[in-house]
Amino acid sequence: MSVMTRRNWALRLSIILNxxxxxxxxxxxxxxxxxxxxxxxxxxxxLVQDNILGSESIQINSSLKTAQEARATKVTGxxxxxxxxxxxxxxxxxxxxxxxTKFVGKDEHGLExxxxxxxxxxxxxxxxxxxCNDKSLEPRKAQRxxxxxxxxxxxxxxxxxCWETITYTTHGDYTFLDNLEPLLERWKAPVSIxxxxxxxxxxxxxxxxxxxxxxxxxxxxxxxxxxxxFSSKHxxxxxxxxxxxxxxxxxxxxxxxxxxxxxxxxxxxxxxxLLYPVNVGRNVARESAVTHYLLASDIELYPxxxxxxxxxxxxxxxxxxTLFKPNPKVFVLSIFxxxxxxxxxxxxxALSKMLxxxxxxxxxxxxxxxxxxxxxxxxxxxxxxxxxxHVFHVGKRTGPFVHWExxxxxxxxxxxxxxxxxxxGKSDKMTQGYELCVLDYDFLILDNAFLVHRPxxxxxxxDQRREILTAKTNVLISKIIVPELKVMYGVxxxxxx
Ligand SMILES: *[C@@H]1O[C@H](CO)[C@@H](O)[C@H](O)[C@H]1NC(C)=O
Ligand SMILES: *[C@@H]1O[C@H](CO)[C@@H](O)[C@H](O)[C@H]1NC(C)=O
Ligand SMILES: *[C@@H]1O[C@H](CO)[C@@H](O)[C@H](O)[C@H]1NC(C)=O
Numbered sequence: 001m002s003v004m005t006r007r008n009w010a011l012r013l014s015i016i017l018n019x020x021x022x023x024x025x026x027x028x029x030x031x032x033x034x035x036x037x038x039x040x041x042x043x044x045x046x047l048v049q050d051n052i053l054g055s056e057s058i059q060i061n062s063s064l065k066t067a068q069e070a071r072a073t074k075v076t077g078x079x080x081x082x083x084x085x086x087x088x089x090x091x092x093x094x095x096x097x098x099x100x101t102k103f104v105g106k107d108e109h110g111l112e113x114x115x116x117x118x119x120x121x122x123x124x125x126x127x128x129x130x131x132c133n134d135k136s137l138e139p140r141k142a143q144r145x146x147x148x149x150x151x152x153x154x155x156x157x158x159x160x161x162c163w164e165t166i167t168y169t170t171h172g173d174y175t176f177l178d179n180l181e182p183l184l185e186r187w188k189a190p191v192s193i194x195x196x197x198x199x200x201x202x203x204x205x206x207x208x209x210x211x212x213x214x215x216x217x218x219x220x221x222x223x224x225x226x227x228x229x230f231s232s233k234h235x236x237x238x239x240x241x242x243x244x245x246x247x248x249x250x251x252x253x254x255x256x257x258x259x260x261x262x263x264x265x266x267x268x269x270x271x272x273x274l275l276y277p278v279n280v281g282r283n284v285a286r287e288s289a290v291t292h293y294l295l296a297s298d299i300e301l302y303p304x305x306x307x308x309x310x311x312x313x314x315x316x317x318x319x320x321x322t323l324f325k326p327n328p329k330v331f332v333l334s335i336f337x338x339x340x341x342x343x344x345x346x347x348x349x350a351l352s353k354m355l356x357x358x359x360x361x362x363x364x365x366x367x368x369x370x371x372x373x374x375x376x377x378x379x380x381x382x383x384x385x386x387x388x389x390h391v392f393h394v395g396k397r398t399g400p401f402v403h404w405e406x407x408x409x410x411x412x413x414x415x416x417x418x419x420x421x422x423x424x425g426k427s428d429k430m431t432q433g434y435e436l437c438v439l440d441y442d443f444l445i446l447d448n449a450f451l452v453h454r455p456x457x458x459x460x461x462x463d464q465r466r467e468i469l470t471a472k473t474n475v476l477i478s479k480i481i482v483p484e485l486k487v488m489y490g491v492x493x494x495x496x497x
Pocket of ligand 3: 346347348349350385
């Protein structure tokens with residue numbers, strides 16, 4: 001936590017405490033006048049909790065009940081109003097084509113909580129349930145190890161609060177950008193993408209971004225923030241200012257640069273035999289997300305539709321005991337592949353049919369099933385689809401799942417990806433998996449949500465260069481990284497990289 005956010009929280013806390021003290025004094029001043037004796041501290045406590053949690057119902061058993069209830073209702077009443085107001089400005093702030101309330105799904109939920117019967121804690125507004133600080137989308141340049149990073153180089157136009165939606169954070173070079181539109185069609189929420197753009201790959205990367213923003217779906221400029229990065233040994237010839245990239249019109253009849261063999265056949269990265277620094281991209285995209293919750297994923301994995309709003313509704317409902325366990329937690333998505341003649345299924349019912357007919361299979365079943373096998377996956381596949389989203393099962397990265405590389409919805413408090421690992425060397429998510437295990441994370445598997453790899457089932461292809469790099473990476477992990485992780489995070493029985 002940065003000093004600024006700490007100060008921010010300290011300030012907020014002191015304001016809340018001040019308000020409480022003031023109310024306390026007011027209330028008791030009233031009661032002295034009434035009977036002059038009733039000075040029990042218990043009466044003030046629910047008010048404090050009420051302010052912090054913002055819960056709608058309070059229970060006070062004292063002679064002050066009515067006065068306090070009146071005040072408490074006032075406080076929550078104005079909170080609710082603010083909540084609704086933000087959502088209206090949210091959709092007005094966004095440009096045409098997207099209804100902010102649609103992907104956020106908060107209007108109808110903000111008030112609903114009063115009627116539902118909470119099992120564990122009172123239902124509260126989504127804003128209070130998430131509890132976070134907003135972040136800036138201002139473009140900035142910075143060095144990061146051996147890399148130059150253009151953070152928020154091309155920011156999304158929609159302004160979102162940290163609590164109101166989820167960001168899909170991902171990485172790639174420009175040849176992966178054909179995935180962006182199909183991804184957005186299903187996700188319909190912010191995307192933060194870090195693009196590797198060394199040397200002469202920089203210009204086609206810029207052209208691809210311009211092409212997507214000018215010639216494709218309006219969702220791209222509304223919801224996608226592009227960050228660019230390259231090694232300091234491979235700086236491009238020109239790096240134009242952000243505004244120029246944002247304002248320039250692209251000639252759409254030139255087509256998409258990633259579909260143009262003139263560029264792709266002689267990519268700078270390939271000619272210079274550069275490795276793909278996958279984890280630099282993952283971390284840049286993740287730490288730049290402006291929302292509290294994020295789905296750090298690979299761009300070829302398309303989520304089931306309406307995942308952001310369904311997930312946040314589950315968080316707001318607060319009706320599942322597993323959500324309140326003290327362990328740190330992430331929300332895991334099951335992953336599938338479909339054959340190239342099929343479209344990705346739009347819901348679990350459709351997915352189940354495809355699994356039965358064999359047009360869909362669990363992800364990497366043919367490559368590395370132990371990396372992606374999810375606990376209770378058989379039961380998951382057999383369970384019929386239900387309304388909304390819930391935790392299906394709580395798993396651990398131990399036993400048969402000790403090498404699991406889960407993809408999950410988490411936050412920026414979760415461990416990072418080791419930037420020394422490359423895509424070519426494989427095992428790039430294993431060290432994070434180990435850290436999650438040692439920190440005793442709960443892996444909350446979601447019941448009705450899933451990811452589908454872009455159509456086409458992967459089969460094993462021999463690649464000698466990758467085999468050599470994989471062997472080198474394995475040595476790096478076992479000889480250097482693992483001893484380091486043991487110092488930094490300690491050890492726990494059953495955990496392995
Ligand atoms: C309030 O307290 C009185 C006695 O102190 C008790 O009889 C009554 O049931 C309590 N009411 C509630 C709502 O807890
Ligand atoms: C756009 O590109 C096409 C095809 O290369 C070309 O014929 C046309 O003149 C260009 N238009 C503009 C405005 O540059
Ligand atoms: C799932 O999708 C299918 C179309 O593939 C649709 O017919 C069905 O109504 C959907 N089911 C639910 C529960 O939304």
